[in-house]
Amino acid sequence: MAILEAKALSKRFGFKNALSAASVAIEPGRIVGLLGPNGSGKSTFLKICNGLLTPTSGEVIIDGNAPGAVTKTIVSYLPERTYLPEYMTVAQIVDFFTDFYADFSREKAYTMLGNLNVDSRERLKTLSKGTKEKVQLILVMARQAKLYLLDEPIGGVDPAARDYILNTILKNYNPEASVIISTHLIADIEQILDDVIFLKNGEVTRFGSADDLREESGMSVDGLFREVFKC
Amino acid sequence: MLGKLLKHEFRATGRVFLPFYGAMFIVAIVTRILSGVSGNGISVVAPQIIGIVVTALLMGAVCVIAIILTVQRFNKNLLGDEGYLMFTLPTSTDSLICSKLIVSVVWYLASSILAVVALAIAVPIVGQALIGEQGLKMVLNAMFGSGAVMSTLAVLAILSGLLSIAWFVLSVYAAGSLAMLSNRRRGLAAFGFWIAISTVAQIIGTLLLTWAMHLEYSVWWTELPETAAVLLPGFVLLAIMLIADAVLYIVTRIMLKKKLNLE
Known part of the structure; x- marks a missing residue:
């Protein structure tokens, strides 16, 4: 059974279609690249999967349930923005995650914070934007979730930190879980992707195995992306 | 989950309220000490007056903060960026609303009670009036020591008071949530919805009051037993x-x- 299934998912903002009848089915144990240029509907898709936006039509099913309190116990979501309360210290936000998520590992979180030299006594408002993003990713990856939805996890950090983040994702996710990574920085993540979804103007234009895509097109996913989304 | 949400909500709001309560009590105590100094000169009276004024200002500030925090916690913590955290917690929407509502009502009550206590400390005459024979004791006696009917009325009044605080908090929440229907200028939209909600509530309140004032001319009202005639308005209001x-x-x-x- 698919861990995530979107059926003819559409979302309109005023006169603009952010998503148009998007349909995909993600199997367990896959790392999926949700690829598309800015404004293609990637964040909208992930927000709907998390119940943060209501679709105009269509539906999302996660492990057999519509987005709600039940699916939130198995979905670990990283938004594209800084979203943690600024007044909290890193230690307090770790306590917050420990309180609410049964699958959250404090040990794992503190190990990763130590590796990145983040002082847990620091308040979030005193951290740089890049460090805040690393803290957010650590919190999300310290959960043993069934489905990770990561919106632009490498967008705001320097290239040196990207390798650490990708390694963090690979090392910490449960191998039976699925990861959906939304990004337009494809070259950096191409090597870890099992499947890819191409989103263009809210429509799913391609969905399939990364290997099949490379074989069919005779080029890398990054090369194909540049070809498909040429300005 | 509601318990955990309440714990974190009290922490988030307490860091604003508790320092204000502390400041209010320090100023009230200093004012009380100064009021013990005898004399009529300006150097004696001026600090006493300034102390009372500052205590009164802090009392007002605590009430204003309670209102601002009601709006800010809902908008920032649920409808702003922090909403990405709160709405992805494995908890129900009811728990999210109730935790915010309960904590707001508790702070309104605490602020009102502590403001009166601070005033009683700062101004001896108010303090004496409160703890004296004609003060709080008399009010409580009148409410709960004068028979079942008065006690019931007192309980109804307290419950109606709590529900009216909750109504104000919920009117802010409803207006903020309805503003999500607008794609732009949500702050302005929320204010517009709040004005609309308040206006509708006032119109309905006025109509009900007019109807209630004409009750004494109704036949069925005059035929009610005395106890029922006294208690019925309280139950209807509740x-x-x-x-x-x-x-x-x-x-x-x-x-x-x-x-x-x-x-």
């Missing part, structure tokens, strides 16, 4: 407040559950 609160709660719940639109 029922109206309950319905008004429930309407706003349901509007907020539907908007957050079915129409959530975090941008």
Whole structure:
């Protein structure tokens, strides 16, 4: 059974279609690249999967349930923005995650914070934007979730930190879980992707195995992306 | 989950309220000490007056902060960027609304009671009036020591008071949630919805009051036993407040559950 299934998912903002009848089915144990240029509907898709936006039509099913309190116990979501309360210290936000998520590992979180030299006594408002993003990713990856939805996890950090983040994702996710990574920085993540979804103007234009895509097109996913989304 | 949400909500709001309460009590105690100094000169009277004025200003500030925090916690913590954290917690929409509502009502009550206590400390005459024979004791005796009817009326008044605080908090929540229907200028839209909600509530309140004032001319009213005639308005008011609160709660719940639109 698919861990995530979107059926003819559409979302309109005023006169603009952010998503148009998007349909995909993600199997367990896959790392999926949700690829598309800015404004293609990637964040909208992930927000709907998390119940943060209501679709105009269509539906999302996660492990057999519509987005709600039940699916939130198995979905670990990283938004594209800084979203943690600024007044909290890193230690307090770790306590917050420990309180609410049964699958959250404090040990794992503190190990990763130590590796990145983040002082847990620091308040979030005193951290740089890049460090805040690393803290957010650590919190999300310290959960043993069934489905990770990561919106632009490498967008705001320097290239040196990207390798650490990708390694963090690979090392910490449960191998039976699925990861959906939304990004337009494809070259950096191409090597870890099992499947890819191409989103263009809210429509799913391609969905399939990364290997099949490379074989069919005779080029890398990054090369194909540049070809498909040429300005 | 509600317990955990309450714990974190009290922590988040307490860091604002507790220093203010502390400041209010320090100023009140200093004013009380100064008021013990005898003399009529300006150097004696001026600090006493300044102390009372500062205590009164801090009392007002605590009430203003309670209102600002009600708006800010809902907008920032649920409808702003922090909403990405709160709405992805494995908890129900009801728990999210109730935790915010309960904590707001508790702070309103605490602020009101502590403001009176601070004033009683700062101004001896107020303090003596409160603890004297004609003060709080007499009020409590009148409320709970004068028979079952008066006690029932007192309980109804307290419950109606709590529900009216909750109504104000819920009117802010409902207006903020309805503003999600607008794609732009949500702050302005929320204010517009709040004005609309308040106006509708005032119109309904006035109509009900007019109807209630004509009750004494109704035949069925004059035929009621005396106890029922005394208690009925209290129960009706409580029922109206309950319905008004429930309407706003349901509007907020539907908007957050079915129409959530975090941008």
